[in-house]
Amino acid sequence: MAVNPFQHADSASSVSGPPSGGDYLADSIFRIIALSCAALIVVLILYILWEIGGLALPAMAQHGLSFVSGTTWNVGTQEFGVLPEIWGTLYSSFLALILGGTFGVAIAIFLTQDFIHARLAAVFRTIVELLAAIPSVVYGLWGIYVVIPMLRPVAEWLHSELGFIPIFGTELSGPGMAPAALVLAIMILPTVAAITVDAFRRIPYKVKEAAYGMGTTRWEAILKVMLPTASSGILAALVLGFGRALGETMALAMLIGNSNQINLSLFAPANTLASLLASSFPEAGQIEVQALMYAAVVLLLITLIVNIVGLGIQQYTVRKFEGKT
């Protein structure tokens, strides 16, 4: 009666068996390939810094910090300074953030705080997502032929009536800061809205129920409970939206007027780092390319810092809520 119940398991006809040496080998090779691909992403960003930094090195050595504080960009005399571009980048992004941030957060509140039926909310969400899907050049084209003509009478009126205020100090002669910032605001709205919606979704539903249970109106619940609770997530949304605005290129290159000047006026043409690269790079000679690489390093550092700060706040938010619930 000593029949081994497992005998059939290692009979020659059985398909089961421990993994063969080949299986082990394939497994570890696969693991190494996957690991190197994951490492590649980290290497990629270092390589990007290395390559751009390497080409910018001659310009860095030559111009030093005066590159960041200089205000002229003249290939003939080899004077390169990007202060107007840094100013234009920060100013346009800041204006876009005020407008796009307000709209983005308001739309996120609209979508998440039971203002509309879920099906209608899905329609609005699709609209916001499509806003993000439209290519930058198409926004640029739309800006040239729709936004600028639309803004011109408004700008004229503001300049003639309120011209003594510096931000309305010049006339809008075509491309300029205002149309660029307006289009930029539309482009960062989806980013801000999406991350803010996510921040609101992370708040446990019972928080809102508790507020309503105490007899708050909907807006008291939103302003006194939901917004403070979601505040770090909203901050992350704004910072990441700002980062998006800093690096935006084509629409700005088409709308901002590419003029090297520092002007508070909303209607004056200006320039940004990214649009300087876009407009000067294709025709640049050896020396100018080095200076442009330096400008690229400046842009890279600004956006990396802003993005890392934004992501840091976002991760902090996620941890905060995962700890609580």
Added chain:
Amino acid sequence: MSDIDLTSRPQESQRLSLERRPFELRALTSGVLTGLTWGIAILGSIPLFSVIIMLVAEGGARLDIEALTALPPAGFEMGGGFANAIIGTLVMVAIATAISVPIGLLAAIYLAILDPHSPLAGTSRFVAKTLTGFPSILAGVFTYAVLVINFGYSAVAGGVALAVLMLPTVVLAAEESMKQVPKKMTDAAYGMGCTRSQVIWKVVLPTGLPGILTGVMLAVAGAAGESAPLLFTALFSNYFMSELMEPTASLSILIYNFSSMPFDNQIELAWAASLVLVLIVLVFNILARLIGQSKV
């Protein structure tokens, strides 16, 4: 024990009213803010409709067989089209997909399954997230420094620049989708004696496929619309491409170049090209949605 008499009722004058009065300040504030939010939501969707109307009106009027099959016109020439730019865009997006999807997928496998908590995975994930906010023009500058300086302007360089931008989207979407695969399915496969790579190839990838494809489609849609990275990697060309190592036309650069020209014909073509570009982007977006809906 306490002095408070729980049975006594407050005086009629002291009792708080639970009645909602429509003209009370807090109710009014609520109403005004609600109206404001509706206004903002509607105002915020106006640009999309304006863009669509302009595209259909201006671009639709010019979009004909000639626009889709002819080469771009020079200066004062009438007619013409942007066939080479459509081909160029599709070829470069295909190159970018061929580079970024395998690398992104393998990286995502490592991040989601092989070693999700290792320091490398953490760093890699953070870098991928940082790269999603990476200015697209810098991808162009990078590719210029690596490829264009040595090999000249080409479709391959354009494809590499787009791949840098697609990579983080693919990685993060694929990782997210593989993490959604139920643990019992992988446990069952391990229990049957599968090796790790067998579990990944035969269980995790097929199950996570819809999510992965959604991510890939969204990345493709994004790359198709990009123009900044192509400006000085693929440059532009007025002719059909004959090989991959030569300057190549793309829809987005054509729109950029034509938008600033003083000729009506070119501007009309820019609108028509925008319409085609938006349609291409939308097709991939819709595909992403359709595939995403079939998720488990």
